[in-house]
Amino acid sequence: MSDQTRNDQELRRLEELRIIRESGVNPYPPVFEKTHSNISVLETFSDEDASHLAEIAVAGRIMAVRVMGKAAFMHIQDDGARLQLYFRKDETPQFYELIHTLDIGDIIGARGFAFRTRTGEISVHAREAALLCKSLRVLPVPKEETDADGNKVVHDAFVDKELRYRRRYVDLIVNPHIRDVFVKRSKIIAEMRRFFDGRGWLEVETPILQPLYGGASARPFVTHHNALDVRLYMRIALELYLKRLIVGGFEGVYEISKNFRNEGMDKTHNPEFTMMELYVAYRDYFWMMNMTENLICRLCVAANGESSTKFAGNHISFAAPFRRATMYDLLREYTGLDLFGKSREELLATAREIGVEVDSTAGAMKLLDEIFSQKVQPNLIQPTFVMDYPVEMSPLAKAHRSTPGLTERFELFAAGAELANCFTELNDPIDQRARLEEQAALRISGDDEAMTLDEDFIYAIEVGMPPTAGIGIGIDRLVMLLTGQESIRDVLFFPQMRPEKQ
RNA sequence: GACCCCGUAGCUCAGUGGUAGAGCAUCUGACUUUUAAUCAGAGGGCCGUAGGUUCGAGACCUACCGGGGUCACCA
Numbered sequence: 018m019s020d021q022t023r024n025d026q027e028l029r030r031l032e033e034l035r036i037i038r039e040s041g042v043n044p045y046p047p048v049f050e051k052t053h054s055n056i057s058v059l060e061t062f063s064d065e066d067a068s069h070l071a072e073i074a075v076a077g078r079i080m081a082v083r084v085m086g087k088a089a090f091m092h093i094q095d096d097g098a099r100l101q102l103y104f105r106k107d108e109t110p111q112f113y114e115l116i117h118t119l120d121i122g123d124i125i126g127a128r129g130f131a132f133r134t135r136t137g138e139i140s141v142h143a144r145e146a147a148l149l150c151k152s153l154r155v156l157p158v159p160k161e162e163t164d165a166d167g168n169k170v171v172h173d174a175f176v177d178k179e180l181r182y183r184r185r186y187v188d189l190i191v192n193p194h195i196r197d198v199f200v201k202r203s204k205i206i207a208e209m210r211r212f213f214d215g216r217g218w219l220e221v222e223t224p225i226l227q228p229l230y231g232g233a234s235a236r237p238f239v240t241h242h243n244a245l246d247v248r249l250y251m252r253i254a255l256e257l258y259l260k261r262l263i264v265g266g267f268e269g270v271y272e273i274s275k276n277f278r279n280e281g282m283d284k285t286h287n288p289e290f291t292m293m294e295l296y297v298a299y300r301d302y303f304w305m306m307n308m309t310e311n312l313i314c315r316l317c318v319a320a321n322g323e324s325s326t327k328f329a330g331n332h333i334s335f336a337a338p339f340r341r342a343t344m345y346d347l348l349r350e351y352t353g354l355d356l357f358g359k360s361r362e363e364l365l366a367t368a369r370e371i372g373v374e375v376d377s378t379a380g381a382m383k384l385l386d387e388i389f390s391q392k393v394q395p396n397l398i399q400p401t402f403v404m405d406y407p408v409e410m411s412p413l414a415k416a417h418r419s420t421p422g423l424t425e426r427f428e429l430f431a432a433g434a435e436l437a438n439c440f441t442e443l444n445d446p447i448d449q450r451a452r453l454e455e456q457a458a459l460r461i462s463g464d465d466e467a468m469t470l471d472e473d474f475i476y477a478i479e480v481g482m483p484p485t486a487g488i489g490i491g492i493d494r495l496v497m498l499l500t501g502q503e504s505i506r507d508v509l510f511f512p513q514m515r516p517e518k519q
Numbered sequence: 520g521a522c523c524c525c526g527u528a529g530c531u532c533a534g535u536g537g538u539a540g541a542g543c544a545u546c547u548g549a550c551u552u553u554u555a556a557u558c559a560g561a562g563g564g565c566c567g568u569a570g571g572u573u574c575g576a577g578a579c580c581u582a583c584c585g586g587g588g589u590c591a592c593c594a
Contacts, residue, residue: 025563026529026545081554088551105551121544135552142552157530158544160555172555173531173543179586180530191530235593254594280593281520290594435594466593491594517585 026155033118034151042115044151049126051076055093055100058131062139067131075100075141076126076149078190079119080158089116090140093125097193101140102127112146122152122190157191178506183517185510201320202496202508206273208319209293212312218269218295223258225251225275231474232256232413234466235278238288251277255294256413256487257474260442263296263485264477271295273492284504285434288513291492300486301441302425306402309429309437309488310337313400313495320499327501328432331398339400339429344389347403351393356385358422364388382409397430412452412468414440432498439488446479 023031037044052074062070077093077100087106092099102125106113119125127143134140157175164170174192175181181188181195188195210220228247230237232254240249255272262270273293282288297305314324317335325334342350345357352371356364361381368375368384373391375384385407397403405423408416414424425441443449453475459467496508506512 024529024545029545083553083556084550085553085556086550088553090553090556092554101554103552107551132552134554136554138552138554140552155529155544159530160543162555170555175530177530177586179526182586233594276594278593281591283590283593284588286593292594438594489594494594515585 024155027153030120030151030153030155033120034153037115037118037148037151040115042148044148046147046149049076049147049149050074051126055095055098058100058141059098059139062131062133064133070131072128073131073141074126074128075102077124078152079121079123079125081160082119082121084116089113091119091125093127094190094193097196101134101138102129102146103132103134103140103142104146109143109146112143115148119148120152121158122154122156123148124150124152156187159191179514182506182512183514198496198500198502198508199510201500204319205316205496205499206492208316209273209312212315213269213271213295216269218271218297219267221259221262221267221270221272222274223252223255223262223272225277227252229469229471230254231468231471233276233278234468236280236465238277238279253278254489255292256489257471259294259296260482260485260487261474261477263298264480264482268298268483269296282513284506285494285497287493287505287509290505292489293492294487294489296442296485296487298483298485301484302404302427302439302486305439305486305488306339306341306427307337309402309439310335310339310400313429313436316495317499326499328498329503331432333399333431333498335400335431339402341402341404341427343405344403344407345405347393347397347401348385348389351396352388356388382407386410394430394435395433398432400429400431400436402427402429408452411440412456413443413449415443415445416448434494434498435491436495436498437488437490439486442482442485442487444478444482444484446475449478450475 034044053070055075055077058070058073058075075093077095079091080094080099081092083090089104091102091104093102104113104116125146126149127141127146129141129143129145132140132142159174160172162170162172175188181192213220226240226242226249228249230250230253233256235253237250237253240251241247242249253276255274255276259270259272271293273291275289276292277289279288280286314335314337317324317326324336325332327333345355348354348356354367356367359367361384364381364384365375365377368388371388371392373388375387379387404427405417405420406414406426408422408424411424411426414426417423417425427439428435429437443452453468453470456468457470460469493505493508497503497505500508502508
């Protein structure tokens with residue numbers, strides 16, 4: 018970036034960098050032997066005996082500077098925690114020579130001893146100090162004040178969402194609380210792996226670049242492989258390859274990885290998102306409901322220390338068991354109507370009667386889905402397994418063992434949002450081929466989200482897949498729910514943004 | 520893709536047709552336990568971009584760029 022794009026403050030920092038180099042100090046030294054994190058100093062300090070903190074080395078980014086003639090205070094931040102440093106001109110003369118060239122944003126290290134200042138703040142009295150990295154860009158600097166009641170008040174917080182998302186590294190520096198969401202995200206995923214690994218299921222990796230895409234209803238990203246000169250699609254779901262592995266003899270496989278869908282973006286959709294899918298042989302969707310309750314409860318505890326969370330003003334408890342109800346029972350509960358077996362025309366008339374906005378060209382399944390989305394889904398605040406969807410809505414789910422026309426499928430809802438989708442997997446190859454042929458026909462008639470017919474997948478199912486239960490959990494949405502974030506952008510480090518012009 | 524709101528200093532924001540502002544940040548000076556440090560002074564702006572209306576536009580109109588939100592599509 019040219020100097021013409023720098024403002025006066027940034028040009029001054031370049032000038033300071035020149036002065037530092039000319040004075041013989043390396044502004045980017047290779048190493049600093051840090052002995053303590055800020056947190057460890059703050060947590061282990063004792064007024065009675067601080068001898069264990071008599072010779073320590075700390076380092077971090079300067080977040081506040083108060084030079085008072087021949088003494089100076091700075092706050093440095095590492096790992097989201099701030100620690101005060103105290104300097105005296107007569108004790109660190111070489112460092113003090115350059116103190117006027119230091120800025121908020123620079124990274125420094127100091128060796129010295131921990132003490133408590135007259136005003137009560139645990140600090141490090143520096144005997145030696147060194148610049149570790151000169152910063153050339155200006156950080157937004159919110160100021161923190163502790164008011165009379167001991168509450169933290171932040172002044173001029175850095176809140177511009179566009180800047181926060183485009184320059185997440187700055188957001189993470191100046192808004193340390195943002196880190197908490199991402200630390201929780203990491204804990205949730207780590208706990209999920211522990212849970213699955215502890216049951217002996219294998220974490221696997223399957224292709225992201227696929228000659229045919231499938232496993233969900235969505236539009237894909239299209240790309241091209243030069244050497245093979247073929248069109249490839251970025252996967253929209255993990256399902257079809259994981260089932261091939263069950264066919265191959267693994268009895269429990271899972272994958273946590275990115276899916277890509279070329280669709281609109283909003284508070285709950287990012288074009289790339291993280292999905293977990295798990296397949297376990299010889300199990301069905303009832304078994305998977307039990308597993309899921311235990312899993313989600315454990316994840317909530319891992320993130321929040323308790324089995325409940327708050328989202329959009331609702332207190333949501335993930336203590337097992339969750340409510341279980343069939344789709345048609347819930348429709349009856351919230352509309353007063355029995356919609357099972359109704360024709361497209363009857364459903365269209367019903368939708369209009371009960372005030373559900375629908376497209377008059379919509380098919381029966383679309384109508385049913387719309388009525389459910391508008392009348393039932395917003396009421397599903399506490400976790401609820403919605404069971405037994407119509408076969409037309411679920412081309413990869415096994416036909417219901419007792420009710421014709423339905424499948425053995427559940428979706429888990431909480432806070433009005435879908436969290437998981439599970440089936441007893443369809444392993445009847447004749448039925449599977451028929452369902453996918455139906456999807457292919459829909460595609461030809463113009464439904465660009467209908468599934469393609471993947472002959473190799475059918476071949477695998479014809480080789481034979483044991484009875485299997487499979488589940489998919491949208492990790493981003495789960496993290497949103499468990500951390501109380503109402504926008505997917507706040508649980509992704511780098512949400513997709515439109516590139517800035519020029 | 521449609522509609523609504525927003526875009527002014529590094530950050531947070533005032534500025535409702537008449538000389539571009541404040542706080543923090545920055546710079547200069549004072550100050551050896553301060554903490555939103557304090558005190559005194561100073562610098563910093565293609566007011567998102569391009570047209571238009573007007574004697575005069577940061578403000579009004581149009582288009583475009585970027586963001587946020589609602590809807591549509593979806594997990």
